[in-house]
Amino acid sequence: DTGVSQDPRHKITKRGQNVTFRCDPISEHNRLYWYRQTLGQGPEFLTYFQNEAQLEKSRLLSDRFSAERPKGSFSTLEIQRTEQGDSAMYLCASSLVQGHQETQYFGPGTRLLVL
Amino acid sequence: SQKIEQNSEALNIQEGKTATLTCNYTNYSPAYLQWYRQDPGRGPVFLLLIRENEKEKRKERLKVTFDTTLKQSLFHITASQPADSATYLCALDNDYKLSFGAGTTVTVRA
Numbered sequence A: 001d002t003g004v005s006q007d008p009r010h011k012i013t014k015r016g017q018n019v020t021f022r023c024d025p026i027s028e029h030n031r032l033y034w035y036r037q038t039l040g041q042g043p044e045f046l047t048y049f050q051n052e053a054q055l056e057k058s059r060l061l062s063d064r065f066s067a068e069r070p071k072g073s074f075s076t077l078e079i080q081r082t083e084q085g086d087s088a089m090y091l092c093a094s095s096l097v098q099g100h101q102e103t104q105y106f107g108p109g110t111r112l113l114v115l
Numbered sequence B: 001s002q003k004i005e006q007n008s009e010a011l012n013i014q015e016g017k018t019a020t021l022t023c024n025y026t027n028y029s030p031a032y033l034q035w036y037r038q039d040p041g042r043g044p045v046f047l048l049l050i051r052e053n054e055k056e057k058r059k060e061r062l063k064v065t066f067d068t069t070l071k072q073s074l075f076h077i078t079a080s081q082p083a084d085s086a087t088y089l090c091a092l093d094n095d096y097k098l099s100f101g102a103g104t105t106v107t108v109r110a
Helices: none
Strands: A005-007 A010-013 A017-024 A031-037 A046-050 A053-057 A065-068 A076-079 A089-093 A110-112 B003-006 B009-014 B019-027 B032-038 B045-051 B056-059 B060-066 B072-077 B086-094 B099-100 B105-108
Touching: A005 A089, A005 A110, A010 A017, A017 A089, A017 A110, A031 A076, A031 B099, A046 A065, A046 B099, A076 A089, B003 B086, B009 B019, B019 B086, B019 B105, B032 B060, B045 B056, B045 B060, B072 B086
Parallel strands: A010 A110, B009 B105
Antiparallel strands: A005 A017, A017 A076, A031 A046, A031 A089, A046 A053, A065 A076, A089 A110, B003 B019, B019 B072, B032 B045, B032 B086, B056 B060, B060 B072, B086 B099, B086 B105
16 A cells, blocks of 8 residues: 555543654655644644655644654654643645645544543 | 635435535635545545636546635535545645635435
């Protein structure tokens, strides 16, 4: 399977714990995005990378959230001191920028439940 | 403020009929607009992209229109099948990142 993969698919944690999610993009894609989706809503942008550079972060991304993309390949999203409000589906997407048009391909998501 | 609105009600239709979904937006100037399908518990799957200078795009039983004057896109599923049952998301280009509507849930009855 050459699509976007995410790990783990599900994560249950207690409030105050740290969690880390991983995303492996489609291999030739240079952009990688993280989104968050809550029930009944569309995905909301969190941050994105062009190769290894983090180019933009949403105001939704508090100081407890950090993302990395070392060597411009896979990416990790870490949430420190989780809160119940962090419970959501975390989606990763990747794209190959061609001019000013790109299609983002999404992974299956990591569903986080904070107890 | 920026807003993307999709059909507020879920759509229930009979197999074989055409489903028409709307996406209206305010305070955006997207260079392109995309439609995605999302099944419960899964990530969105790309369906179609339409550019601002295109009026209509088709792919198999799917058709998308884009009216930048009305700030609206319509998404049609013709000859609908039970397998088309899913949530459909409209997404606007917003300086490369995507801004999504809340989605419209379509149920096709056999």
